[in-house]
Amino acid sequence: MVDLPPPPVFLRMEQMVARLAISRSTIYRLIKEESFPRQIRISHRVAVWIESEVDAWMMSHSELRDLPVKRRSRR
Template structure:
């Protein structure tokens, strides 16, 4: 599968799923976004945002790498 096809098929995670995967609360997520230490969400609509699954996976992997 080409990179372009992979990007088109990439899943967008909504906030509750991001919270579940990372173990972070909503307020912590937004504080880390403001600090520049967590991926910024993409705007899905007037009041809806989501995160690219690959960015969340990369962020989690970087955290594990930093600990090890």
């Protein structure tokens, strides 16, 4: 019998907002800036993220916690 890797776990936007404690607009801004994993469209109205990619993003940012934060200028 062949051991297959476990299938990816998908997260919906509501789960992302709760897990990351950031807004939908911030998530989309980070995607646009190419600093957050892109979503996968699984239907016309449904987008998901792969949990392991989001976890990796969270871990990479936890390593940066002691660096000064660059503030965006307000328009």
